[in-house]
Amino acid sequence: MSVRFAPSPTGAFHIGNFRTAWVSSAWAQKLSLPWVVRFENIDQPRNVPGARERQLEEMKQFGWVPDRTLLQSDFHRRHWEVFLRFYEEGLVYPCFCSRKMIREAVDQSASAPHGAIPSYTGRCRELKEPPETDLPTLAWRIRLPDPTGKDDFVVARTGTELDDSGKPDAATFAPAYHWACAIDDYDGDHALLVRAWDLEEAAVQQRFIHSQLARLEGTNKPPPAIFHASLVTSDDGSRLEKRTISMTLPELLRAGETAASLLKKFKKSFTGDWEAFEPSKIFGEGRKRLGLRDFILVPP
Numbered sequence: 001m002s003v004r005f006a007p008s009p010t011g012a013f014h015i016g017n018f019r020t021a022w023v024s025s026a027w028a029q030k031l032s033l034p035w036v037v038r039f040e041n042i043d044q045p046r047n048v049p050g051a052r053e054r055q056l057e058e059m060k061q062f063g064w065v066p067d068r069t070l071l072q073s074d075f076h077r078r079h080w081e082v083f084l085r086f087y088e089e090g091l092v093y094p095c096f097c098s099r100k101m102i103r104e105a106v107d108q109s110a111s112a113p114h115g116a117i118p119s120y121t122g123r124c125r126e127l128k129e130p131p132e133t134d135l136p137t138l139a140w141r142i143r144l145p146d147p148t149g150k151d152d153f154v155v156a157r158t159g160t161e162l163d164d165s166g167k168p169d170a171a172t173f174a175p176a177y178h179w180a181c182a183i184d185d186y187d188g189d190h191a192l193l194v195r196a197w198d199l200e201e202a203a204v205q206q207r208f209i210h211s212q213l214a215r216l217e218g219t220n221k222p223p224p225a226i227f228h229a230s231l232v233t234s235d236d237g238s239r240l241e242k243r244t245i246s247m248t249l250p251e252l253l254r255a256g257e258t259a260a261s262l263l264k265k266f267k268k269s270f271t272g273d274w275e276a277f278e279p280s281k282i283f284g285e286g287r288k289r290l291g292l293r294d295f296i297l298v299p300p
Contacts, residue, residue: 001191002036002067003028004224006181009039009052014240014247015262015292016196016232017055018062022266023229023285024194025064030274033191034067042072042180058249062259075184079175082183083156085216086142087167092155094166095124095139096131122149133160138168144208153205155179178202182209190224192277197228197288198239225277228284230269235291269295 005024007017028035037059039052056069086092102120125143138160141152156179159172175183185193185206207223214221232240240247252262271286 001189002034003031003192003194004036004038004185004188004190005066005194006038006040006072007055008043008046009041009048009055010043010046011048011051012248013055013058014232015252015295016240016247018058018249018262019232019266019269019290019295020194020196020229021059021064022062022263023227023270023272026274027192027194027227027277028067031191031277035064036068036070036188036190037066038070038072038184038188040072040177040181042076042175043177044073061249062263070184072180072184075180075187076175078187079156079180079183080170080173082213083140083173083175083179084167084170086155086212087140089216091143091212092140093125093127093143093152094130094162094168095120095141095154096127096133096135097121097123097139098135120150120152122152125149125152130162130166135160137172137174138162140168142209153178155209178205179209182206183213185224186210186213186221188224191279192225192227194227194229196231197284198231200228200284200288203282222280225279225281225283227272227277228282228288230271230285230287230290232290232292232295235293237289237291265295 003024005021007013007021013021025035037056039055041047041052056066059065083092097120101123120141124141137157139154140156140158141149142155143149144152153176155176157174157176158168161172162168181202182205186209203226210221210223234240269290272284276283
């Protein structure tokens with residue numbers, strides 16, 4: 001068993017990334033488990049050369065050294081094999097809707113005076129014959145229990161060419177974030193996943209994939225617990241990004257911070273309960289968002 005932290009190598013860490021890394025490594029120490037860092041690098045166009053090495057080196061300056069590092073791209077074949085199994089079981093289906101079609105349909109639903117706004121129309125869920133399409137790629141949606149399909153989310157993309165049985169081409173298969181993460185976390189033997197509160201909704205989607213995979217493989221494997229760390233934001237509530245000015249480690253060090261002073265601020269700002277861990281539990285810090293004025297700009 002292990003505690004998993006999963007950054008993306010798309011640039012330099014900002015202060016929020018470092019804080020989540022600290023929460024994750026601290027949980028590994030608390031639970032006396034190995035700390036696994038899995039770099040989520042399957043979105044190849046967004047990967048920045050050298051970013052993974054820089055992230056590891058900067059975490060090392062805080063004293064955080066993973067017991068094991070993984071690359072999500074190394075599991076591409078497993079992502080495809082599980083996708084094909086889901087396809088054969090009728091658990092995924094191709095969606096021929098353009099983003100514009102979905103957006104317009106959802107906008108119409110938003111103006112209706114009833115219920116929650118759907119994320120999809122369900123239009124392609126029961127198609128008998130694939131229509132002609134001029135879309136550059138084809139989205140594949142998972143078939144959730146709700147027969148309307150309103151929450152069926154995209155798990156992969158492929159080229160638009162299908163064989164006579166409607167099966168997609170493995171060479172063009174590109175897994176979506178939720179799909180790859182759910183499978184990797186299922187296979188990873190993790191006791192706990194640590195990520196920020198902005199991924200709260202991902203837990204429902206990924207756990208559905210996990211449950212169906214466990215059923216198909218006959219494992220009855222329970223899902224790992226999930227701890228959500230506070231999402232560090234600008235004081236106006238906007239998200240920090242890897243290109244956010246003055247929030248990378250070199251910039252913070254030039255401003256007078258040290259690894260030790262930042263660690264003190266991480267600990268002081270923590271609003272979780274180190275005694276609250278239970279297998280498969282979803283829990284997290286009491287504060288879902290943490291503004292810079294409440295955190296990095298205050299004395300240690």
